[in-house]
Amino acid sequence: MKRVYFDNAASTPLLPEVIEKMTTVLTECYGNPSSIHFFGRKSRTIIEESRKTIANYLNASLGEVFFTSCATESNNLCLKMAVEHLGIERIISSPTEHHCVLHTIEALDAKIESVQLSVNEFGSIDLNELQSILEADSKKTLVSLMYVNNEIGTKHPVDLIAEICEKNNAFLHCDAVQAIGKFDVDTSKNKISFLSGSAHKFHGPKGIGFVYINQDNIIPPLIHGGAQERNMRSGTENVAGIAGMALALEMAIEEKEERKAKILSLRNQLKLGLKELIPEIKFNGLQGEDEFLYTVLSASFPAGAKTELLNFNMDIAGIAVSGGSACSSGVENTSHVLEAIGHDPKRKTIRFSFSHLNTMEEVEYVLQKISEFYPKNLGVE
Numbered sequence: 001m002k003r004v005y006f007d008n009a010a011s012t013p014l015l016p017e018v019i020e021k022m023t024t025v026l027t028e029c030y031g032n033p034s035s036i037h038f039f040g041r042k043s044r045t046i047i048e049e050s051r052k053t054i055a056n057y058l059n060a061s062l063g064e065v066f067f068t069s070c071a072t073e074s075n076n077l078c079l080k081m082a083v084e085h086l087g088i089e090r091i092i093s094s095p096t097e098h099h100c101v102l103h104t105i106e107a108l109d110a111k112i113e114s115v116q117l118s119v120n121e122f123g124s125i126d127l128n129e130l131q132s133i134l135e136a137d138s139k140k141t142l143v144s145l146m147y148v149n150n151e152i153g154t155k156h157p158v159d160l161i162a163e164i165c166e167k168n169n170a171f172l173h174c175d176a177v178q179a180i181g182k183f184d185v186d187t188s189k190n191k192i193s194f195l196s197g198s199a200h201k202f203h204g205p206k207g208i209g210f211v212y213i214n215q216d217n218i219i220p221p222l223i224h225g226g227a228q229e230r231n232m233r234s235g236t237e238n239v240a241g242i243a244g245m246a247l248a249l250e251m252a253i254e255e256k257e258e259r260k261a262k263i264l265s266l267r268n269q270l271k272l273g274l275k276e277l278i279p280e281i282k283f284n285g286l287q288g289e290d291e292f293l294y295t296v297l298s299a300s301f302p303a304g305a306k307t308e309l310l311n312f313n314m315d316i317a318g319i320a321v322s323g324g325s326a327c328s329s330g331v332e333n334t335s336h337v338l339e340a341i342g343h344d345p346k347r348k349t350i351r352f353s354f355s356h357l358n359t360m361e362e363v364e365y366v367l368q369k370i371s372e373f374y375p376k377n378l379g380v381e
């Protein structure tokens with residue numbers, strides 16, 4: 001059966017080069033990186049070389065990059081420890097942040113004031129609102145805003161947000177999970193305090209991520225133990241995962257423009273084709289040049305019986321997409337992001353998310369199948 005994968009914002013396939021690198025590391029570098037003998041040093045070298053790759057990309061120093069198990073852990077670490085140890089009294093975020101940020105803020109609710117900025121129909125925040133909240137009083141504040149939205153693709157203007165935070169002495173935490181390897185994420189230019197990334201979103205393995213912690217913000221660890229990662233994150237390092245993540249990032253950086261051009265052409269073709277087949281279709285999130293995550297196309301289908309069955313029929317046709325909501329435990333709930341942008345609940349959103357491994361033929365296959373679900377001239381009902 002034909003299967004096509006358009007769910008790359010959920011997770012990406014491992015590249016063969018990454019598998020090869022990880023297999024070599026798993027086979028040859030079994031020493032504990034904390035051991036001082038040859039085998040330990042060999043593993044340690046892999047970790048430190050990988051750290052260099054991540055730090056160079058972020059324009060950060062080596063001491064500012066720490067390996068974690070995933071971005072969820074990275075985000076928990078930054079938010080919880082900033083509140084505990086930097087005297088944060090208030091966190092300003094937006095309702096379209098990822099659940100690992102929103103639920104962490106909720107868990108901190110008793111200790112801080114939580115403010116959510118409003119978002120418009122495209123999922124954009126109002127910078128004036130952020131500025132006036134910060135200017136209104138001098139509460140010690142952490143602003144937590146993502147680089148690009150994982151469901152609808154809207155990009156936040158991180159450089160302008162960082163400027164406002166700096167002017168008002170607020171810390172900035174940026175969940176950059178969907179941006180890593182696709183945009184030039186520069187922690188130094190943008191005065192970011194904390195930032196997170198996750199390998200499985202850029203063709204690296206699952207179970208490995210990183211956190212950038214600006215050297216001016218000393219926070220203690222979330223996980224205590226053997227003092228690995230300069231005591232920021234205890235636990236024996238996932239050496240093969242770290243090596244795989246670094247190689248996947250190196251490849252993403254090297255092929256960035258080429259991948260972007262290919263993905264944009266696939267995205268444009270799908271967008272045009274969908275519009276032709278279903279004129280009532282709409283696309284969620286900002287759509288202007290450089291305003292969106294080019295790997296995501298969030299399509300809002302008109303209400304109707306066919307649309308109700310769309311997600312199911314896509315799966316039957318071997319097409320992997322997301323149903324407009326991040327389903328974390330196999331259960332699809334209404335998306336908090338779509339709710340926040342006022343998406344009509346009668347319509348159905350499908351998130352197509354691309355990688356450079358997708359082909360035009362796969363896009364044509366999706367369009368062919370959708371044309372079968374929505375035969376021309378029969379309307380959407």
Ligand SMILES: Cc1ncc(COP(=O)(O)O)c(C=O)c1O
Pocket residue numbers: 009010069070071072073098100146149150175177178197198199209
């Ligand atoms: C924007 C965003 N933040 C955080 C995460 C969580 O990343 P991880 O799977 O590494 O915990 C995801 C994954 O879906 C994401 O898209």
